[in-house]
Amino acid sequence: MKDIPVTVKRSLELLGLFLIGFIIVIGKIIIMPLLMSFFISIMLLPLFRFFRRLRLAEGLAIFLPILFMFIVMALIVWLFYNQMRFLLYDFQTIQQNLTTHLNKLSLWISRVFDFSPKEQVEFMNQQSNKLLNYAASIFSGAAGSATGTLIFLGLLPIYTFLLMMYRGILMKFILLCFEPKEHENIQVVTGQIENMSKRYLLGLLIQLCYITLLLWGILAVFGIKHALLIGIIFAFLNLIPYLGALIGNIIGVLITLASSESIVDILFVLGAIAAVQFLDNNILMPRIVGSQVKLNPLISLIGIIIAGAMTGVSGMFLALPIMAVLKIIFDRTEQFKKWGVLLGDERPAKKPMRMPAIRRRQKI
Template identity: 35%
Template sequence: MTPLPPTPKQPTELAFPLYVKVPLILLGLALLVLTLHLAADLIFPLLFAAIFAIMLHPVEQWLLRHRVPPLLAIGLTVVLGVVSLLGLLYFIYVESMHLGAQLPMFKAKLLQATQQFTQWLNVRFGLTNQKLMSYVNEASSRAAGLLGGTLTAVSGLLVVATLIPVYIFLLFLYQRRLVDFLTQVFSGGQRRNQGVAEVLSQSKAAIQSYMVGLLIEGGIVAVLNVVGLLALGIPYALLLGVLGAVLNLIPYIGGLIAIALPVLMAFVAKPGYGHALGVVAVYMVIQFIDNHFLIPRIVASKIKVNALVAIVGVLVGNAIGGVAGMFLALPIIAILKIVFDRIESLRPWGQLLGDEEATDRRRTNRTASSDSV
């Protein structure tokens, strides 16, 4: 009777004490942030392309189910996505050109309002015109520097954005190879691993649902913005409403900028302060509807990220990649949470990023109210 071959020993995981594990984690995070900052021009277009590819994947699958050749299906999908994005950018460009034609009138009205405000401060607080002008010049120089940096970042983003359609096409073309690569890497070299494949499939489905929900929420916010501005008679309501919805994709910070633009337009284009206060009131109501009804039911039902992590993520994204980093921050955090929630050893990190307690409280309150009825 031949003896059985010895069973291979399972590799044992090294256990480090907490005072060693924490510095290693912090060092890894620091190296990751430094890598993202140094290679932002290479990594960020790939991240944008990956998110767009996941969003457009149902379109490609629909074309394949209707017997469209694979290369043609991929090409049509990429063209559809590019045309949709270019349509939005063209609309913003045309409306901005019309707005630029009115800049001399806005500049004169703003100068008049500044002079009136300066006189009021001089009478009310005793501030001299020389001090006020020094404050105004300092603020103007800072604003000009900030605007120049923003325009530089946006122009650089537009140049790099030309690579995104190419990346999307290649990601579609090599999607099976990429999935096999990820499966083998995270399954210890095994050819097939149902656990890893299931995590990838569930993550892709959740990301698709989350991004589609984000687009639906942005469309509803754009309609509410436009309707509210038209009701107040604010010029260029369509442009300001759409820009407000786009900026609203940046959590918390984008909402403040979205309010500032139409308030400035109302202050310059309308007499008095009533219209500007009306814009603030309308946008506060829209933000209340968005935060308490649209996001919990459309976006947060797909993936829940708590407010602290969202704000810190946006600030970190801005420090790493500027405007592009701010737009990518929340989708990347949501993707990380999706992956963390589906891997046993990483679930504590998913709980740190998530906001399930608030959702559970809302669900408990709804249940209690329905029981009382």
């Protein structure tokens, strides 16, 4: 392998990345719930060990944490459903508020762009006709997405149970794939991955709770309608790094526009979201997660967008923990250490070209 030219090595690595991406796109219905189950199983390990200390059978000790997880998920869905029901009760008010806002927007466009209301209506009708042409494809895509979601939810508990049940066999297989001298390094890597995954995922759950409660409390103080719904939606979208917060802001503004005639309420919503984000990013989340996930923001954003294009929302949610796991592996592997540097956020103290180690490699 040492005699192979560097360009050939890099080409093989890029070809490997392309093949892995191709396999993920083709088999995402099976692979994505497997990856999600991997992280869930790691998060549930403390509960499993607690039940084992109570001398419960292994199967029951695995089943109870999974059951607890699905009960929590069902309660969240029930809460979201109730809040959406309250929103639909105000349908007439929402319709009136939207008409008022659209009329104001139409007058502003007429005044600024000299675009008469009649021309605006004609333009909207044209766009509506174009949208109707895409309706069939949208509905067929939604049906496919619904089927994929059902398969995802169906495979999730099965994968989680089996991964926890046969984790010993999987670990033995990994050890047999490497020389005995590498086993100590593998043990360190698996320990780091388990610690990082537990702290990161538990941190996300805590983040979900306090963002919902903080936003709900602040917006309720200012008298914003549907404050709890805005808090729930923003908290869940915020789980998708970078892009989720932007979408959450837009949805929060739209809900406020639909339920209030005052533009000031929109400023309250934006201000509350900005304050909660500041607390989350600079004070709360760093203390909860600590330094477990040190990733380059640029590469992270690119990875999230690529994962979303390849596998959808689940890929966007899993992009950061997967990249964090890869960084842990790359950092302790001499052959792929450069990829760990690319994923990391450790900026060099001086220009890389002036570093002696890099200059020595260039001379060699």
